[in-house]
Every structure is written in C-alpha cells, then in structure tokens.
Amino acid sequence: MNDIKVELIDVVKEFPIQRGETTRFRAVNNLNLDIYDGEFFALLGPSGCGKTTTLRLIAGFEQPSSGQILIDGKPMQGIPSFSRPVNTVFQDYALFPHMSVLQNVMFGLQMDKVPRKEAEGRAVEALEMVRLPNALNRKPKELSGGQQQRVALARAIVKRPKVLLLDEPLGALDLKLRREMQFELKSMQQELGITFIFVTHDQEEALTMANRIGVMHDGNLLQVGRPEEIYETPATRFVADFIGETNFIDGKLVSHTAHEGVVSIDDETTVTAMIGADQVANGQAVSVAVRPEKMTITAYSDTPPSTEHNIVHGQVAQVFYIGTDTRYAVRVGKSALVNVRVQNTAAHHTTFKERDTVTLSWERSVARILTH
Amino acid sequence: MAAGVTARDEQKTGGILLALPAVLWLGLFFLLPLLIVLVFSFLTRSQGGQVSLPFTLAQYERVFDTFWVVMQRSINIALLTTVICLIAGYPLAYFIVRRRSNFGKQFALFLVILPFWTNFLVRTYAWRVLLGREGLINSTLINNGIITEPLELLGTEFAVLLGLVYGFLPFMVLPIYASLSRFDFRFIEAAQDLGANDVKAFLRVMLPMTLPGVVAGCMLVFIPAIGTFVTSDLLGGTQGLMIGNLIYSQYNRSGNLPLGAALSVVMMGVVMIALLIYARFGEAKE
Numbered sequence: 001m002n003d004i005k006v007e008l009i010d011v012v013k014e015f016p017i018q019r020g021e022t023t024r025f026r027a028v029n030n031l032n033l034d035i036y037d038g039e040f041f042a043l044l045g046p047s048g049c050g051k052t053t054t055l056r057l058i059a060g061f062e063q064p065s066s067g068q069i070l071i072d073g074k075p076m077q078g079i080p081s082f083s084r085p086v087n088t089v090f091q092d093y094a095l096f097p098h099m100s101v102l103q104n105v106m107f108g109l110q111m112d113k114v115p116r117k118e119a120e121g122r123a124v125e126a127l128e129m130v131r132l133p134n135a136l137n138r139k140p141k142e143l144s145g146g147q148q149q150r151v152a153l154a155r156a157i158v159k160r161p162k163v164l165l166l167d168e169p170l171g172a173l174d175l176k177l178r179r180e181m182q183f184e185l186k187s188m189q190q191e192l193g194i195t196f197i198f199v200t201h202d203q204e205e206a207l208t209m210a211n212r213i214g215v216m217h218d219g220n221l222l223q224v225g226r227p228e229e230i231y232e233t234p235a236t237r238f239v240a241d242f243i244g245e246t247n248f249i250d251g252k253l254v255s256h257t258a259h260e261g262v263v264s265i266d267d268e269t270t271v272t273a274m275i276g277a278d279q280v281a282n283g284q285a286v287s288v289a290v291r292p293e294k295m296t297i298t299a300y301s302d303t304p305p306s307t308e309h310n311i312v313h314g315q316v317a318q319v320f321y322i323g324t325d326t327r328y329a330v331r332v333g334k335s336a337l338v339n340v341r342v343q344n345t346a347a348h349h350t351t352f353k354e355r356d357t358v359t360l361s362w363e364r365s366v367a368r369i370l371t372h
Numbered sequence: 373m374a375a376g377v378t379a380r381d382e383q384k385t386g387g388i389l390l391a392l393p394a395v396l397w398l399g400l401f402f403l404l405p406l407l408i409v410l411v412f413s414f415l416t417r418s419q420g421g422q423v424s425l426p427f428t429l430a431q432y433e434r435v436f437d438t439f440w441v442v443m444q445r446s447i448n449i450a451l452l453t454t455v456i457c458l459i460a461g462y463p464l465a466y467f468i469v470r471r472r473s474n475f476g477k478q479f480a481l482f483l484v485i486l487p488f489w490t491n492f493l494v495r496t497y498a499w500r501v502l503l504g505r506e507g508l509i510n511s512t513l514i515n516n517g518i519i520t521e522p523l524e525l526l527g528t529e530f531a532v533l534l535g536l537v538y539g540f541l542p543f544m545v546l547p548i549y550a551s552l553s554r555f556d557f558r559f560i561e562a563a564q565d566l567g568a569n570d571v572k573a574f575l576r577v578m579l580p581m582t583l584p585g586v587v588a589g590c591m592l593v594f595i596p597a598i599g600t601f602v603t604s605d606l607l608g609g610t611q612g613l614m615i616g617n618l619i620y621s622q623y624n625r626s627g628n629l630p631l632g633a634a635l636s637v638v639m640m641g642v643v644m645i646a647l648l649i650y651a652r653f654g655e656a657k658e
Contacts, residue, residue, distance in 0.1 A: 059561075061561050081564045094556075
C-alpha cells in the first residue's frame with residue numbers, strides 16, 4: 001500500500017487564452033502529489049479547478065508545461081497516451097458507436113495484438129465482472145446510461161492497467177443508480193487491486209468512495225488527506241466550505257500559540273479554536289470554522305458547559321424542520337448567520353422559536369481558525 | 373378515435389396532393405425519357421438517323437465488344453479520379469475541421485467553393501492554356517532548361533484525370549467535412565487510451581465513423597466523372613475519349629440513336645452499381 005504508483009512533481013499546465021496571445025491560463029499550478037499503489041484516490045473540486053486537466057496529464061492527452069509525471073517510477077515525458085499503463089473511463093463514456101459491446105471491450109486487447117480467442121474470453125470476463133454479460137452484440141446506443149457506464153468500465157479494466165483514471169464517471173447517472181455504482185466501483189477496486197484516480201465535483205461521492213482525497217481549486221491542490229481529515233481538519237476556508245457545510249464566524253486573531261488561537265468576534269465575545277491555516281499573525285482577520293452538527297444550542301446562558309467550550313449568544317432567525325434534524329439559523333453579532341443542526345430526538349424537537357435568544361456552544365477542538 | 377383516423381386520412385390525401393407536381397414532373401421528364409432510351413436501345417438504326425424495328429441486342433453487342441475499351445477507360449478514370457479526390461480531400465477536410473477559429477473554417481471552406489464562381493467550361497479551358505505545347509507549364513520548364521522539347525500534356529488520359537480531380541475535389545471535401553465536423557474527436561482519445569496509435573485510431577475509429585461522408589463524396593465524384601464529356605473532350609482528345617463523348621457523338625454526330633441509347637443504359641448500370649454500394653455503406657449510420 002505504500003509504494004508510490006503515480007507521482008506528480010511540480011506539474012504546471014498552461015493554456016493560451018487565445019491563440020497567438022502571450023497571456024496564458026494556468027490550469028494546473030505547481031502540483032505535487034503522490035498516489036499510492038492500490039489506493040482509491042479522489043480529485044475533488046468545482047468545475048474548472050484543474051482536476052480533469054490533471055487527469056488528462058496523467059493519461060497523456062496533455063503534456064505538462066513544466067514538471068514531471070512518473071508512473072511506477074518511470075518518467076512519462078514523451079510517452080504517448082497509447083503506451084502508458086493507464087486506462088480511462090471517460091465522462092461521457094466515449095463508447096465507439098459503430099462497434100458492438102464486445103468489440104468495444106475487445107478493442108484495447110486487439111491493439112495489444114492479443115489473439116482473438118483470448119481477447120474474446122477476457123472481454124466476456126470483464127463484462128461479467130461489471131455484471132453486464134448479456135449484451136455482447138448490442139450497440140452502445142441500445143443500452144441505458146447505466147449499462148453504457150458498465151461497458152466503459154469493462155473496456156478500461158480489461159487491459160488490466162496499473163492505474164485506472166475515472167473522469168466523473170457517474171455524473172450522467174441518476175441519484176439511485178449513482179449510489180449503486182459507487183458501491184460497485186468501490187468493491188471492484190478492492191477486488192482488482194488497481195489504483196483508481198477518480199475525478200469528481202461531488203464531495204459526498206469523494207467522501208464515500210475514496211481512501212484519500214485531494215481538493216483542488218483554481219489549479220492549486222489545497223489539501224490531501226483521508227476523508228475524515230479533509231472533513232474534520234480542513235486546511236483552508238475553501239476546503240471547509242466545499243466539503244460539507246460549515247459556519248464561518250469572522251473575527252480578528254487576538255493571540256495564538258502553536259495550536260490554538262483566540263479570536264475576537266465582537267467587542268464582548270472571544271472564542272478559542274484550533275489553528276487550521278499554515279500561518280497566522282496576531283491582528284489578522286480570520287474565520288472560525290465550525291460544522292453545524294458540532295454546535296449545541298441552548299437557552300441563553302452565560303456559563304459554558306466546560307472550560308473547553310466556546311459560547312456565543314444570538315437570536316434565532318429561522319427554524320427549519322427537516323425530518324431527522326432541525327436546523328436553526330442564528331444571528332450572531334451584527335451580521336453573521338450561523339447554522340446549527342440538532343438531531344430530533346424525544347428530548348429535542350424544535351425547542352426554539354424565531355426571535356428566541358439562545359446560546360451556541362462548541363468544543364474548542366472542533367473549531368478551526370482559517371485565513372481568507 | 374374516429375376523429376384521429378379522419379385527420380390521418382386527410383394528412384394522407386394532403387400528402388399525395390402535395391407530391392403530385394413532383395410526381396408529374398418526374399414522370400413526364402424523367403421516367404418517360406428513361407423508358408424511351410431503354411426501348412431505343414433495343415431497336416435498329418434506320419435511314420436518316422431514325423429508329424425502327426426489329427428489336428435486337430446488336431447495340432449491346434457493340435457496346436460490350438467494340439466500345440468496351442472506352443467503357444473500361446471511363447470506369448478506370450472515374451475510379452482513379454475518386455481515389456485521388458479521396459486521398460487529397462480527406463486530409464483537406466480534416467485540416468478545415470481542425471481550424472480553431474470559426475473564421476478559419478469559414479475561410480477555408482470559402483476557398484474550396486471559390487472555383488464554382490467561374491463557369492466550369494471556362495475553368496477547363498484554362499487548363500488547356502496551362503497544359504498546351506506552348507502553355508505555361510511547358511514554357512516554364514523549357515525556359516529553366518529542365519526539358520528541351522515540350523511535353524505532350526494535352527490530349528492525354530493524364531490531362532483528363534487532372535481536369536476531373538480539379539473539378540470534382542470540392543464534391544469530395546464538402547460531405548467529408550460535414551461528417552468530420554459531427555465527429556467527436558474525444559473518440560480518438562478513447563482509442564489512444566486503449567493503445568491505438570494514430571494510424572490505428574484513424575482506421576478503426578475515425579474512418580468508420582465518418583464513412584457516410586466518404587461514401588457520399590465518392591458518389592458525388594464518381595457519378596459525374598464517369599459520365600463526363602466536357603473535360604475529356606477539351607483535355608483528352610482521342611487519347612482520353614470517354615463514354616460520355618461516345619454517347620454525345622452517337623446522338624449528335626453519327627445519329628446512331630440505338631447505339632447511343634445502349635451506351636447510356638450500360639453507363640446507368642454502372643452508376644446503379646455504385647449507388648447500391650452507397651445504399652449499403654452510406655446509409656449505415658445510426
């Protein structure tokens with residue numbers, strides 16, 4: 001599990017904004033990333049963040065402007081896509097419309113000059129693996145979206161690549177089918193032991209499926225880590241905001257140690273939180289990030305539940321009953337609306353009403369100080 | 373339910389009525405003449421350039437006997453024209469499709485169509501000026517001391533081929549361009565991803581997927597090329613005589629209408645075979 005399978009070193013990819021012009025758009029900026037053997041790695045980010053470009057660089061459809069890509073320790077510079085030990089599942093599948101399902105899956109093997117009989121056997125095997133054994137002679141357009149997805153997957157795994165690249169492969173499927181395929185992809189990856197690099201903009205998908213996630217924004221890789229690391233200890237405001245739901249309470253850093261800092265929210269209130277950003281300085285404008293489900297809402301009280309807790313006071317602005325949970329939007333200070341989510345139990349069941357004055361509390365350790 | 377049926381019936385009769393002018397036109401000016409040609413081809417030539425009974429296969433015997441050389445040459449030249457147009461036209465269409473800017477595409481297409489602004493006859497005459505004994509090509513070669521005697525360019529099969537390729541290339545480029553512009557180049561990436569080099573990606577993916585355009589282009593070049601008589605008349609002389617010239621002279625000079633008709637029918641047969649190939653491959657699109 002600890003051998004590096006794919007290594008990106010200082011990879012930069014620039015595109016000309018318009019032909020002939022010297023100004024260039026930097027799609028991928030100084031990317032350094034190690035992806036380990038047998039891991040399910042998700043590249044997560046909003047559209048235009050450079051995640052697909054990164055995938056295309058690994059596949060060899062694009063060449064880096066500078067930097068290096070190594071697969072299995074071998075530099076990939078100058079190696080065309082058809083000679084790289086990777087295969088891709090394309091976003092819109094790109095199944096060859098003039099070929100049958102079997103021909104599509106056999107294509108890659110034929111390119112490798114695998115004897116016909118063997119190629120056919122392996123193709124059938126791959127189609128069984130994706131649980132689509134009965135559509136061999138159908139044309140792709142005769143299949144449903146989910147079935148086409150399976151063919152695309154079979155076509156990519158039949159060559160037993162060292163790395164499988166998946167470019168938003170579930171994007172075109174409806175929610176129910178997507179859930180099902182997430183599960184199947186995950187178990188298939190474990191079964192095959194192939195390294196998967198999975199590009200998605202869907203944070204839930206990334207959290208569910210990946211061993212590790214790399215979050216990208218504007219061409220930069222902001223944070224790499226296990227799903228719970230990314231979720232619990234986001235390194236930047238963007239990561240905190242993009243993954244899950246987060247409250248940002250703006251303030252000014254008053255003092256800090258190596259791990260903790262004190263932030264004044266307004267004249268009367270200060271809170272203590274863990275330092276999430278790389279570098280902070282006293283007096284700097286910062287945000288304290290707290291997940292809505294990590295907060296507790298109580299009637300107005302001036303005593304924190306423990307010394308490890310922060311408290312702030314506010315007024316309930318809106319109450320949303322959403323079945324399992326109740327969500328409160330609480331106005332803290334002058335402007336910030338803070339979302340609090342409370343599970344509905346026998347004890348708690350939309351206790352507070354709009355305009356109630358309440359106190360919010362949370363443990364220091366779950367709050368993080370992030371810079372803008 | 374009843375109302376739906378009535379509406380459909382009305383639609384049906386309306387459709388027939390709308391088609392009537394076209395049906396009459398084609399029946400009167402296409403089918404009927406075609407039938408006349410077919411009947412003539414089995415008749416005998418009589419005095420004064422007329423036709424008369426009895427029915428005979430004599431004209432067809434002559435076509436397949438005396439004139440088969442010309443027929444063969446026509447087929448060869450037409451096929452060769454088609455192949456050269458394809459080899460030259462596909463890359464050209466590809467080049468145009470791959471222009472990034474819309475202006476680049478439009479301008480390149482404009483250049484392809486530009487020759488149509490001048491009459492075909494005039495353009496073919498221009499080739500005479502270029503290819504003649506004292507034409508531009510020969511005089512340039514002689515002036516530069518590359519040759520001493522002028523080359524016999526005019527009045528050869530080569531000249532006919534040149535003229536045909538020149539004249540019909542746009543008919544190859546345009547349908548291939550249409551096919552290629554609908555082609556999603558991500559399929560090439562998919563093929564490369566699966567291990568296909570450029571040649572294999574072209575042969576296994578791009579060509580089959582753009583085949584309808586290729587076949588349409590081949591038809592649009594082959595059919596007029598095999599029936600041509602202007603180009604072969606002006607550039608080919610006796611060397612480049614083609615079936616079109618033969619038919620023309622049977623009708624207009626020799627006055628042998630049955631022979632002209634038989635030649636026409638055989639030529640139509642060849643074109644029909646080409647069209648059958650088109651129906652088989654050209655329409656095989658999803």
